[in-house]
Amino acid sequence: MSLISEERIDRTESLSGFAGVEDYWALLKPRVMSLVVFTALVGIVRAPGEIHPVIGFVALLCIAIGAGAAGALNMWWDADIDARMDRTRIRPIPAGRIAPGEAMVFGLLLSGASVLMLGLLVGFLAGALLAFTIFFYAVIYSMWLKRATPQNIVIGGAAGALPPVIGWAAVTGTVALEPLLLFALIFIWTPPHFWALxxxxxxxxxxxxIPMLPNVAGDDETRRQILLYSIVLAPVGFAPFALGMTGWLYGAVSIALGALFLVFAGQVYRKREGDAAERAAKHLFAFSVLYLFLLFAVLLCEGTAR
Amino acid sequence: MNAMADDKGVVLSEEQKKSRKRRSLAIALVLTFLVILFYVVTIVKLGPGVMKKSGLPAISVIV
Incomplete structure (x- = not known):
């Protein structure tokens, strides 16, 4: 259970009533949500068959709300550690604008509503996958792995990798090799992305x-793991083209971006001291975001052009 | 402490009242959106046939 100090609980309770709409919006982790919506959209667009635009919109909305709900539950559980980190102490709960209990109820309510809506209005498999994703992120990752093992973001990355599979399932009612490849792509991408951070x-x-890899195994081992995952990532990124699922554009872009990813990971591996090491990690982190965005953008373009 | 409990119950400050109003408005907008969404989804799920009047086919009306 999150160990939130009595003092802070008193403060949040006394401030209850001040939370604005923007605080509840922040609980949904909108930046993470936008990535989830984008990758889920790619899953929807690339799936064979037809989906009515309204039903497609409902699917995306439910996936977005589900992702936001998981984010709210994560913030509720991690309020104590969020308060100790510069990056997260301004979040609504540690800042005292929303009480932990409110965030929990908000997250549970949205989880139930999004899963129910997706299951009943779009498809049961998509609904079940969304329920599993929320459970995996909130319970398996947030409550268990995050504080227990340096492999937290490796295994926990599965939650962030599922949205394209949910999108695909929303259209077809099944799961196929292509969305599983997209799952693998995000899954393998997650460790080097987060370890750079x-x-x-x-x-x-x-x-x-939090037992992140650099804190437990050291910077050098983290750099080695980043490089290893990047070596695996390049062919996984190329696989959809190699298996004939995409056009030449994706093939070319995936080769170029995979090579660039390896270059940035190589710099992180080589530059180990001072500002140069910090810059290399920053560059890899920034490029990793661009890498995933561009690959999925090409998949989206090719999907809509079919 | 801004929310004070006394004989009149909990008294909210002006800032708390404003926040509550904004939250209430947001909830109202979300609920309105959901009503419209469920209506549209129902029409989509039932198909275009739902817009036709039930009963005899058009040719029978002419007869």
Whole structure:
């Protein structure tokens, strides 16, 4: 259970009533939500068959709300460690604008509503996958893995990788190889992305007591793992083209971006001291976001052009 | 402490009242959106046939 100090609970309770709409919006982690919506949209667009635009919109809305609900539950559970990290102490709960209990109820309510809506209005498999995703992120990742093992974001990355599979299932009612490849792409991408950030925010994580890889195994081992995952990521990114699921544009872009990812990961591996090391980690983190966005953008373009 | 409990119950400050009003408005907008969404989804799920009047086919009306 989150160990929130009595003092802070008193403060949040006394401030109850001040929370604005924007605080509840912040509980939904809108930036994460936008990535989830984008990858789910790619799953919907690339799936064979037809979906009525209104039903497609409902599917995306439910996936977005479900992702936001998982984010709210994560913020409720992690309020104590959020309060100890510079990056997260301005969040609504540690800042005292929303009481932890309110956030929990908000998250549970939205979880139930989004799963029910997706299951009844779009499809049962999509609804079940969304329920599993929320459970995996809120319970398996937030409540268990995050504080227990440096492999937290490796295994927990499965939750962030599922949206394209849910999108696909919303259209077809099944799961096929292509969405599973998209799942694998995000799953393998997650560790180097987060470990680049963890190298930069090592002290923050240390203060919060989160066993991120740099804090447990050291910076050098983290750099080695980043490089290894990047070596695996390049062919996984290319696989949809190699298996004939995409056009030449995606093939070319995935090769170029995969090579660039390896270059940035190689710089993180080589540059280990001072500002150069920090810059390399920053570059890899920034590029990793661009990498995933561009690959999925090309998939989206090719999907809509079919 | 802004919310004070006394004989009149909990008295909210002006800021708390404003926040509550904004939250209430947001909830109203969300509920309105959901009503419209469920209506449209129902029409989509039932198909275009739902817009036709039930009963005899058009040719029978002419007869």
């Amino acid at each position: 963890a190298l930069l925010k090592k002290r923050d994580y240390e203060r919060a007591g």
